[in-house]
Amino acid sequence: MRQLIAGNWKMHGMGGEAAALAGAIRAGAAGLACDLLVCPPFTQLVPVAGMLAGSTVAVGGQDCHAEAKGAHTGDISAAMLADAGARFVILGHSERRANHGETDAGVRAKAVAAIAAGLTPIVCVGETEAERTAGWETGVVGGQLSGSLPEGFSGVVAYEPVWAIGTGKTATEDDVAAMHGFIRQALVRQLGEAGSLVRILYGGSVRPANASVLLAVPEVGGALVGGASLVAEDFLAIARAARPG
Numbered sequence: 001m002r003q004l005i006a007g008n009w010k011m012h013g014m015g016g017e018a019a020a021l022a023g024a025i026r027a028g029a030a031g032l033a034c035d036l037l038v039c040p041p042f043t044q045l046v047p048v049a050g051m052l053a054g055s056t057v058a059v060g061g062q063d064c065h066a067e068a069k070g071a072h073t074g075d076i077s078a079a080m081l082a083d084a085g086a087r088f089v090i091l092g093h094s095e096r097r098a099n100h101g102e103t104d105a106g107v108r109a110k111a112v113a114a115i116a117a118g119l120t121p122i123v124c125v126g127e128t129e130a131e132r133t134a135g136w137e138t139g140v141v142g143g144q145l146s147g148s149l150p151e152g153f154s155g156v157v158a159y160e161p162v163w164a165i166g167t168g169k170t171a172t173e174d175d176v177a178a179m180h181g182f183i184r185q186a187l188v189r190q191l192g193e194a195g196s197l198v199r200i201l202y203g204g205s206v207r208p209a210n211a212s213v214l215l216a217v218p219e220v221g222g223a224l225v226g227g228a229s230l231v232a233e234d235f236l237a238i239a240r241a242a243r244p245g
């Protein structure tokens with residue numbers, strides 16, 4: 001399976017910056033041996049999707065509401081994301097779990113809505129530093145998987161240890177291999193044969209300098225990249241490090 005290199009722009013990108021970044025990524029994307037995705041903030045979805053139309057780079061949202069429409073001030077539905085040109089949506093990112101009180105059950109409902117709207121959900125899981133120090137990482141991640149993935153889930157899972165996000169620290173190759181192997185087993189137990197087809201991304205301080213090592217780890221199906229996805233040359237360098245599928 002081709003690896004997926006996904007950029008999570010988080011709350012970055014005024015119109016000019018977003019257009020410049022999308023244009024540079026489009027220009028460098030042709031011929032890469034991986035799938036590419038960028039997830040700009042909501043306000044830049046329509047222009048970025050327009051700029052990337054007809055290219056090999058897909059566009060995604062960073063969150064959606066579980067309902068299709070209604071009185072939900074400030075929220076965006078999965079169908080609205082699809083209408084804006086998105087094909088993917090990141091769900092349950094640790095920043096949303098921490099800052100917006102998102103629960104596994106809430107993420108699960110959003111995943112159902114995303115799939116119903118024709119989007120591919122990218123469901124994020126990962127332990128905090130304290131949980132890893134206590135030796136609870138597989139228990140935490142296992143619980144997030146069973147709570148956040150609906151029956152019949154089809155999509156992507158991103159393993160993002162919270163302590164590695166934006167910190168410059170990454171999990172070791174051995175830790176990534178152990179966790180991705182654990183996630184694969186959990187997915188197959190939970191989803192049957194379909195669980196073997198789910199791409200499992202690694203996220204947390206992925207940079208050009210560590211990408212080829214992380215992307216070579218068994219069961220790593222790509223990367224979810226935050227900070228380095230805001231610099232086109234870095235994002236493309238990570239994409240060039242992907243293992244041909």
Ligand code: PGA
Binds near residue numbers: 165167204206226228
């Ligand atoms: P980072 O963010 O690459 O800046 O660590 C990753 C993420 O939060 O998805």
